[in-house]
Amino acid sequence: MVNSKNELVNKDINRQISINIIITFIIVLFISLMISIGVFYEFWFWYKELTHKTLELLSVFMGASTFLIIWNKHSTEESINYILGFGYLIVSVMDVIHTYFYKYMVINDIARSDTSLKYWMIARIIEVISLLMFSYAPYRKNGNKYIAMFKTVLFIAFLSYVLENNKAYIPAFYTTNGITMFKIVLEYLVIMIAILALYKLRNNLVREQLINFKFLYISILLMIPSEVCFTLFKSTDSLWFVYGHILKICSYFYLYKAVFQSSINYPYDKINENNQRLSDILNAIPIPIHTYNLNNKIDFVNNKFEELFKYSKENILGLDDEEISKVLRKVGNNHEKSLPYRVYNDEENTKNIIRTYLDSHNKEIKVLINAHKIKGGVLVVTNDIKQEQQIKNLNLQAQTILNSISVPTIIVDYNGEIIACNNYFADLVEVNYEEINRMNIYELNKLLKLNSNEVHNIFSPPNFRDDKIDCVIVTPRVNRKNIQISTSVIKNIYNESIGLMIVVQDVSKIKENQIKLINQEKLALLGQMGATIVHETRNFLTTIKGNSQLIQLYTDNDRIKGFANKINSDTDEVNRIISDFLNLSKPRETELEEVAFYDLISSMKSTIETSSLMSKVQLTLKLDYDERYILCDETQIKQVILNICKNAVEALEHVSAPKLFISTGLNEQSKEVYIKIEDNGKGMSEDTLKKVGTPFFTTKKTGTGLGLSACYEIINEHNGRIEIESKLGIGTTFSIIVPYLDEE
Numbered sequence: 232m233v234n235s236k237n238e239l240v241n242k243d244i245n246r247q248i249s250i251n252i253i254i255t256f257i258i259v260l261f262i263s264l265m266i267s268i269g270v271f272y273e274f275w276f277w278y279k280e281l282t283h284k285t286l287e288l289l290s291v292f293m294g295a296s297t298f299l300i301i302w303n304k305h306s307t308e309e310s311i312n313y314i315l316g317f318g319y320l321i322v323s324v325m326d327v328i329h330t331y332f333y334k335y336m337v338i339n340d341i342a343r344s345d346t347s348l349k350y351w352m353i354a355r356i357i358e359v360i361s362l363l364m365f366s367y368a369p370y371r372k373n374g375n376k377y378i379a380m381f382k383t384v385l386f387i388a389f390l391s392y393v394l395e396n397n398k399a400y401i402p403a404f405y406t407t408n409g410i411t412m413f414k415i416v417l418e419y420l421v422i423m424i425a426i427l428a429l430y431k432l433r434n435n436l437v438r439e440q441l442i443n444f445k446f447l448y449i450s451i452l453l454m455i456p457s458e459v460c461f462t463l464f465k466s467t468d469s470l471w472f473v474y475g476h477i478l479k480i481c482s483y484f485y486l487y488k489a490v491f492q493s494s495i496n497y498p499y500d501k502i503n504e505n506n507q508r509l510s511d512i513l514n515a516i517p518i519p520i521h522t523y524n525l526n527n528k529i530d531f532v533n534n535k536f537e538e539l540f541k542y543s544k545e546n547i548l549g550l551d552d553e554e555i556s557k558v559l560r561k562v563g564n565n566h567e568k569s570l571p572y573r574v575y576n577d578e579e580n581t582k583n584i585i586r587t588y589l590d591s592h593n594k595e596i597k598v599l600i601n602a603h604k605i606k607g608g609v610l611v612v613t614n615d616i617k618q619e620q621q622i623k624n625l626n627l628q629a630q631t632i633l634n635s636i637s638v639p640t641i642i643v644d645y646n647g648e649i650i651a652c653n654n655y656f657a658d659l660v661e662v663n664y665e666e667i668n669r670m671n672i673y674e675l676n677k678l679l680k681l682n683s684n685e686v687h688n689i690f691s692p693p694n695f696r697d698d699k700i701d702c703v704i705v706t707p708r709v710n711r712k713n714i715q716i717s718t719s720v721i722k723n724i725y726n727e728s729i730g731l732m733i734v735v736q737d738v739s740k741i742k743e744n745q746i747k748l749i750n751q752e753k754l755a756l757l758g759q760m761g762a763t764i765v766h767e768t769r770n771f772l773t774t775i776k777g778n779s780q781l782i783q784l785y786t787d788n789d790r791i792k793g794f795a796n797k798i799n800s801d802t803d804e805v806n807r808i809i810s811d812f813l814n815l816s817k818p819r820e821t822e823l824e825e826v827a828f829y830d831l832i833s834s835m836k837s838t839i840e841t842s843s844l845m846s847k848v849q850l851t852l853k854l855d856y857d858e859r860y861i862l863c864d865e866t867q868i869k870q871v872i873l874n875i876c877k878n879a880v881e882a883l884e885h886v887s888a889p890k891l892f893i894s895t896g897l898n899e900q901s902k903e904v905y906i907k908i909e910d911n912g913k914g915m916s917e918d919t920l921k922k923v924g925t926p927f928f929t930t931k932k933t934g935t936g937l938g939l940s941a942c943y944e945i946i947n948e949h950n951g952r953i954e955i956e957s958k959l960g961i962g963t964t965f966s967i968i969v970p971y972l973d974e975e
Contacts, residue, residue, distance in 0.1 A: 245434075248445055256452050259481050267474040275473055280334050283467075286476040287330040293483040294323040300490045302376060311442055311490070312368050313376060317383045318361025319486075324387050325354035336467055341407060348404040349394055352417050355458065359424040362451060366431035369442065409465045418462045425454050446489035453482035505637050512635055519598075519613040522605070527551050527571040530608070539598075539615055541591035562587040562595060570602045571609045582726045585616070599724070639735040642721070645728065647672045647690065659714075659737055661706040679704040695720045695728045701738070713739045745944070768805075776802045825860045825972065826868075828904045832895055835869055839876055839893065848883055853894040859904050859971040863949050868969075871942045875908050875965045878938070881931070882912030882963065897971065903951075904971045911962040920957060 274282045301316030332347035394401070404414040429451050435444040460475030510531075513520060519536035521529055528551050532544045540559060550558065552569035563586070573581050581602040588596050599614040633640055639656035643649050648671045657664040660679055667675065672690045681704055689698055699717045706712065715738050721730035779798040786792060832854055840850055861868075876891070883889035892909040915923070919930060924943040946953050951969035 252445060252448055252452070255449055259449070259453060260456065260478075263477045263481055264474060267470060267477045270477070271470050271473045276468075279467065283333055283476070284330055286473075286480060287326055287333075289480050290476075290483045291323045291326050291330075293480075293487040294319040294326070297483075297487050297490050298323070300487075312365050312370060313379060314361055315365045315490075317379055318357055318364075320383060321387055321390075322354045322358045322361075325350045325357070325390070328391070329354065336405075341405065345403055345405040346394070348410070348414060349401065352404060352414060353390060353394070355421045356417070356424075359421050359428065359454070363424055363428045363431070366428045369435065369444075410462075415462045418458050422455050422458050425451050425458070443489040446485045450482045450485035450489060453478050453485065457482060509636070512632060516632070519615075521547070521611050521613070523552075523571045523609040523611070525608055527569065529555065536613065539590070539596065539613065540588065560589045562589065570600070570611060574602050574604045574609045582722065583724050639737075641667070641733045641735070642730055643672045643690070643733070644730045645695075649675065650730070656735060659712070659735060660704065661708045661710065678707065689718055690731070695731050711739075712737055713742045772802050772805060822864050823862050824865070826863055826865050828859050828861050828895070828897075828971065829854060829856050831861075831863075831865060831868060832872075832906060835872060838873065848880055848889040848891050851890070851892045853892070855894070855896045857897055857904075859897055861904060861949075861969050861971050863969065864945075867945045868949070871945050871967060872906065872908070874938050874942055875967070879908055879910040879912065879963070879965070882914075883910055884912075886912055898968075902970055902973070903968050905966050905968040907964055907966050909962060909964040914959040914961050914963055915955075915957040916959055920955060923955060924953070 270282065270286075298316040298320040301311050301313055304311065329347050329350040332343050332350065335343035336347060402413045403411050405411065429448065432444060432448055432451070457475045457478035460471045460478065463469075463471040464475075513531075514534045516533065517535055519539045520531070520533045521536050522531040524530040528549055529547055530549075532547050536547075537544060542558065546558060547555065552571060570581065584600040584602075586598055586600060588598065590596055597616050599616050601612045603610045603612070633642075633651055633653040634655075636653060637655060639653065639659040641649060641652040641656050649667055652664070652667050654664060657667055660667075660675075662675075662678065670678075676690065681702060689696060689700070695718075697719050699715065701713070701715050704712050704714055715736045717734045717736075719732040719734070720728050721732055723729050776799060779795040779802070782795040783792050783799075786795075836852060836854075839852075876893070879891055880889075883891065888911075890911050893906065894909075895904065895906045897904045915930075924939050943953055946967060946969065949969050951967065954966040954968065955963065956966075957963035
């Protein structure tokens with residue numbers, strides 16, 4: 232009966248999704264037609280090759296992006312079948328080759344035009360075959376992705392070899408009369424395979440896990456009219472030809488959206504699922520539990536609480552302590568302070584409180600109450616004293632509950648012996664579950680090479696306390712991990728510490744991403760500024776070194792040979808200095824030291840001037856001399872200043888009289904020094920100003936959107952700030968402000 236109801240619900244959902252897909256499909260067809268008409272009459276006749284290249288490369292970009300998302304999301308446990316990603320990688324390569332040869336269709340070179348269409352057709356066939364294979368097994372345990380990449384490269388090389396060296400055996404796709412019947416037949420074969428893939432995916436529309444099947448379905452649907460268009464044109468001067476390319480771009484867009492959106496939404500869905508799971512676990516615990524929020528109102532009541540007091544959750548949730556006393560009536564002293572008040576004021580008598588209440592049937596219930604301060608409120612655990620003996624059975628279920636919690640957790644007793652841990656903890660530390668249960672906490676610390684003395688102290692029974700500490704471990708497999716440890720003391724009815732619950736979170740990825748974000752733009756900046764300098768300088772060095780070696784070769788004068796040898800060694804030294812300069816781009820950890828602010832800015836003067844002169848920018852420097860020291864990582868501060876100067880110079884690109892004004896100063900009231908970088912460039916709108924510093928937001932065509940985000944992060948780590956003033960058409964002023972050290 233339940234299964235039949237679920238089937239009906241799924242059918243209704245599927246029907247609604249199908250209607251939405253059809254509506255979207257029709258709208259996209261119409262909009263694409265309008266765009267195609269505009270492109271055809273405005274661009275195609277005048278810039279045929281450039282327009283075609285633009286349309287194709289848009290598809291290639293989205294196909295390659297789809298591959299990269301699937302590549303980076305790959306895992307051996309649960310991932311999208313990587314046939315989809317590698318299939319579109321091959322398709323993208325074939326489309327690039329097709330785009331290269333397309334120019335011969337414009338000049339009517341029949342042989343090479345035929346080659347262009349062969350690469351095109353191979354791409355379409357591989358595309359639909361990949362989609363069909365994916366439709367049979369969307370999720371599967373994939374093998375090693377690097378081996379798969381190697382096989383893909385070999386396959387691409389094989390295809391290219393066959394197409395280039397066996398032209399006589401492959402039927403023509405293009406002649407003086409246009410496309411051949413053989414190509415048209417292959418196009419319709421592609422359409423039939425696409426229809427088969429749609430048929431296989433029809434039952435997956437309600438699934439949105441690692442991929443959004445609704446968008447994938449639309450993508451394949453749009454492929455069909457696109458392929459039909461490529462069978463209708465007689466020459467490239469056809470609206471059908473352009474319409475087919477626009478529909479192809481839309482198809483790739485929905486494929487990209489299917490993969491990208493799900494990769495973003497899936498982690499949040501997992502979090503919500505885990506939250507619901509935690510709520511279900513708390514409801515399954517045979518101990519009455521309720522919690523207060525920061526407003527001292529009850530915001531959670533579990534099922535056991537309802538069962539004990541015979542009141543529904545609806546009657547309890549949202550009540551403060553005064554309001555609940557009218558519903559849940561207490562026998563005896565009615566004038567004592569509320570539990571949240573006593574917990575927040577650190578009163579000691581918030582544990583093992585014995586009270587008597589009347590349930591909804593006016594029956595007396597004697598309970599034992601323990602209140603705990605938690606993040607964002609108060610947790611109250613209530614035990615029916617008559618059933619205290621029964622609660623001991625909870626120990627039998629403790630391990631099952633621990634394994635149900637998707638957070639690495641371990642429990643130690645007062646002697647430091649490990650009495651329980653869950654599978655997530657064993658996976659995190661890469662030690663077998665059975666081995667952990669045979670250890671004590673000190674042996675485990677030694678095995679993991681824990682680097683924090685503070686953690687060692689907390690694990691010592693006399694020092695058990697609630698705390699949160701960041702530290703580093705090294706697993707037996709020599710994997711270094713940054714972790715955050717949260718400890719909670721376990722106490723008995725006499726308020727004695729009997730153990731410690733340890734919850735661990737792996738924050739390695741978070742820290743790695745922060746470091747990568749800072750280093751990415753540093754590498755890009757130094758690469759741009761250093762490439763020209765190094766290239767030109769080393770060219771001259773090569774000439775000097777070569778001539779000095781010739782002098783050594785053709786002269787018999789020992790003194791001249793000595794001079795030539797000196798030139799050689801000095802040239803090597805200059806070359807070494809250039810290499811050291813490039814080391815600035817290498818990632819490293821932040822190293823804070825006391826630096827004179829004036830000396831720091833002065834040391835950058837020549838670098839900034841060189842960068843500005845290369846762009847024909849009039850640079851004015853006004854440096855305030857003052858013996859103020861700041862605590863900073865000198866390399867990182869230089870990176871921020873150079874990055875903002877680089878952005879300022881780029882903003883002056885189309886200005887007739889570009890000017891860059893850099894000044895420094897200090898504010899003794901707030902004990903801060905600043906550097907202002909002003910330009911008379913194009914400026915920024917208010918909307919752009921609000922988004923500046925947001926990761927991946929950029930107004931540059933080739934920008935990454937990471938530069939200013941990294942600058943904000945660096946200055947924030949130095950307890951400083953970046954302020955921006957800008958007006959469109961007038962210019963922009965960046966102010967970098969950091970605190971200076973007291974003279975004491």
